[in-house]
Amino acid sequence: MALSRFSLAWIMVANLASVAWAGNTFIERDGVVSIEAEHYTDRTGRWHPVREHDAVPGGPQSSVKAMKIKSGAFTDNLRYAIHFSQTGNYRVWLRGRSQGKVDELRVLFRPENRGQSDSSVFNISLPLTLGWANQLQSIRVEQPGWYRLLLVKGKRSKWHWDVRDSERSVDKIVLLREPSITPSGDGPEETINAGSQPVPESTAPLQSIETNEVWELRDGYVVIEPEPIVTEGWCYRDQPSGFTGAGYRIWDPCDDREDDVSSRGKGEPGVEPEPPDTWLTIRLRLKKAGRYRVDLRNYHSATQPEIECRIGRLDEDGLPEPPFYRSGDSLNDGPGFSWLDWGAPAFDLKAGVNTLYLVGASPSFAVDRIAIYRDGDAAAKAKALNPETRDSLPTETE
The missing domain is CATH 2.60.120.260 (Galactose-binding domain-like)
Structure with a gap:
């Protein structure tokens, strides 16, 4: 029996392969981890890609890719899998912007093989214009190996006039082994894992249909x-x-x-x-x-x-x-x-x-x-x- 056009279309959808999105993983190189936010290992919820404008005083205006969230739940997160070779304390730097004076992003960091209760948790306030947050926050790497870093929406500024959720955008995440310098411009070159470190199954992103x-x-x-x-x-x-x-x-x-x-x-x-x-x-x-x-x-x-x-x-x-x-x-x-x-x-x-x-x-x-x-x-x-x-x-x- 001949298939109708609509039956054929539905069969095409039903036979699509379920493929894992090839999420990026990252490595620490000479005490530096540098991540473009849109190159996440996995994304959950209402984070989405945008272009942010980077205005240079007296110069041209350029745009950068970033990840943004406005309304969303605590379960909406960006996840990054990172392999560290050197132990020690690492200063956390976020480049981005917020809509309110003290709108925050929450950072959770833990070893990949440990539970959520073992996470280091802290908030970082983003500047009102695209730039580096100037808060001093650090994470501790006790042993070499794989770790996961999550970004979720933190508390909202009480100074923001709009009763609706304000937005937060993240362009770059940089971890620098202490003692460290303050990053400038768009920060150090990205340290993507190009196969030098085998990736554990626990870092794999969820399956999706494309x-x-x-x-x-x-x-x-x-x-x-x-x-x-x-x-x-x-x-x-x-x-x-x-x-x-x-x-x-x-x-x-x-x-x-x-x-x-x-x-x-x-x-x-x-x-x-x-x-x-x-x-x-x-x-x-x-x-x-x-x-x-x-x-x-x-x-x-x-x-x-x-x-x-x-x-x-x-x-x-x-x-x-x-x-x-x-x-x-x-x-x-x-x-x-x-x-x-x-x-x-x-x-x-x-x-x-x-x-x-x-x-x-x-x-x-x-x-x-x-x-x-x-x-x-x-x-x-x-x-x-x-x-x-x-x-x-x-x-x-x-």
């Missing part, structure tokens, strides 16, 4: 059913009826708080999306660069007077490119399934592979179909927005 489907734009448009896309932030639903494919995706957020930029006007750009575990990610292949518009066939009930989501683009490093855009529906077409009422954004896409992402903003924002069409091309738009148009299956799985 997918590399690519959709190709043809005749100026592409139509995508989101059900087969692997994501942790969007749940599958098949009720009520009226959807175009095998069902639809509904955003299931960790919380419904919005950040400062999310209150901007309809369709206006913002800067900071939600963390990656809430993204619905789409990879597109173009033969020729052009400007393309994104529209969503969404579901809304009569009890939801207005719903919205965010649409943005990722750069080659998987980091969000500002801006992202507010897009939504105001029930102009009544309850049920319909295309966006406002904020269908246009992106200048390059030839080759481009990556877009969707993240919900209103609780229970639902996506039935994603239409992407060449801006200003009436025929491509009509074809893409016609619910009778067949959806496009991924043209390549790398």
Whole structure:
């Protein structure tokens, strides 16, 4: 019996291999451990990559990759596996920034083969602008071997005016054997373990499912059913009826708080999306660069007077490119399934592979179909927005 297009898509997802993310490990070299925060061994919770701007007085402004957390629990952590050859006391230096005067990060450090109760625990306050924290905190390495260092969100500044959680970003972690000097600039060269030390199984990151489907734009448009896309932030639903494919995706957020930029006007750009575990990610292949518009066939009930989501683009490093855009529906077409009422954004896409992402903003924002069409091309738009148009299956799985 021939398989339907939807059955084929689900089989593709079910057969994806479960692969471990190749987390980095680090070594102490001549009394120095230097770690770029985004090169973590493992990540749990709402930490996510960003670009931080490093302004040099009187000079040009550059950007660095960093890891950021805003709202989140104590269990949300960045974990780094480190091998030490030299024992002794090591001074802990963090390069980053915070939103409040005394917003803190909590540091936990222990031997890899010991329990959490054996951890050294302390807090470090980050500066308001990107730079090195100037607090004096040290850790003790009693024996050579593997250790783990965790970063979690510490207490929030009582001086910060906003009642919502303030943000903390970490660019670099440096451990210097005492007596040590104060790091300057962006600190010493990173000391990644390039195979010189065998890694114990206990440092391995958790298993995760990854997918590399690519959709190709043809005749100026592409139509995508989101059900087969692997994501942790969007749940599958098949009720009520009226959807175009095998069902639809509904955003299931960790919380419904919005950040400062999310209150901007309809369709206006913002800067900071939600963390990656809430993204619905789409990879597109173009033969020729052009400007393309994104529209969503969404579901809304009569009890939801207005719903919205965010649409943005990722750069080659998987980091969000500002801006992202507010897009939504105001029930102009009544309850049920319909295309966006406002904020269908246009992106200048390059030839080759481009990556877009969707993240919900209103609780229970639902996506039935994603239409992407060449801006200003009436025929491509009509074809893409016609619910009778067949959806496009991924043209390549790398």
